[in-house]
Amino acid sequence: MISMTGVYAGYGGGDVLQGLDLELAHRSVTCIVGPNGAGKSTVLRTISGQLAPRLGQIRFGGHDIAGRHPARLIKAGIVQVPQKNGLFPAMTVEENVLLGGYLRRREKAYLRGRYAQLAERFPLIAERAGDPAGNLSGGQRRTVEFARALMLEPALVLLDEPSLGLDPRSLGLVGDTVNTMRESGITVLIVEQNVRFGLGIADRGVVMESGRVLMADSAKTILDDPEMGALFLGGAP
Ligand SMILES: Nc1ncnc2c1ncn2[C@@H]1O[C@H](COP(=O)(O)OP(=O)(O)OP(=O)(O)O)[C@@H](O)[C@H]1O
Ligand SMILES: [Mg+2]
Known part of the structure; x- marks a missing residue:
């Protein structure tokens, strides 16, 4: 559906994304997790065209869209919901x-x-x-x-921290909305600090650290991985 290959991107003070590879399957829900500053939001900004990569490819619908203007990408079906x-x-x-x-x-x-x-x-x-x-x-x-x-x-929706500041009931509504998107054929890429929630509503999980992908697997595998538990869930798997 969309694939990023060897993407380097940053804000002037050096590259934040350090050769990032990421692939999203059509109609899937993928959740990126990782520590603050890992570059999760930067991945979304690079896909939505707010940030042009210095190097690397982003393929979508048979084209390399790296560095295209955000308005063109919205027309092509990529839309981002910002962090706040x-x-x-x-x-x-x-x-x-x-x-x-x-x-x-x-x-x-x-x-x-x-x-x-x-x-x-x-x-x-x-x-x-x-x-x-x-x-x-x-x-x-x-x-x-x-x-x-x-x-x-849109064909691809990018959600940055959709759970931020929400109570359990509102969280449930966010989960329902993501499910509705999936059912209507939309591919969804989520970035989440709330790892249990994010991986819980996703099919695929991606763990990022320092601008690279550390692990990409089914969301359940990542949620159940004891090492991931130690890294992000305070040690309790
Ligand atoms: N607009 C910007 N200008 C300069 N540097 C930035 C900008 N936005 C982010 N950065 C830097 O890029 C790095 C990655 O930031 P990013 O926002 O992608 O992290 P993140 O994984 O989304 O973190 P968080 O979990 O805190 O949202 C950080 O070191 C940050 O300081
Ligand atoms: Mg962020």
Whole structure:
């Protein structure tokens, strides 16, 4: 579906990604885990075009997309939900969701139809459509961010720390949404600090350290690996 080969990328102070190799299967959910600063968010930024790799290939839909402009990548079906502050707090829920369709803003009927579908899938959107996004709770904002990401029917959704600051019930909603995405044929790449949650909803797991992939396997294998337990779960497997 998408593959990264020998990717080196950074922010000017040297490479953060140090020859990263990563492959995502079509319609799979993959979760990247790893310590703070490992380069997890940088992987997502490199795929979504916010950061151009210095070296290496990113293949998607038969093309090398490394370094392409983010707007072109959104049109090609790759959309990222950022780690935080993804919404415009003074704009309404509806306006925030519709922003996800900005690149096809002239296609009013298509956007209206998409919005209606999403308002049906996420009842919160319909209920709070006219409220400023800044008035929502953290979990509710996450739902709006997801709906916005789905406006243009993406093929690949990148989620950075979707569990951040959520209570167990909202976590369950995030898990349900990811499942719905998988069922509708979307490939999902998640970055998670909450390793149990992230690997729990994923098919595949990837462990990153210092800009490289340490281990890539089924999510269950990684969750059950005693070494991974020692590294990330405080020693309790
Ligand atoms: N905009 C930036 N400018 C300069 N350096 C950055 C920038 N963003 C990240 N870095 C650096 O790149 C490295 C990897 O950061 P990244 O955000 O990818 O880590 P991460 O694995 O997502 O960590 P976390 O779990 O804390 O979110 C860090 O050393 C960080 O300081
Ligand atoms: Mg991060």
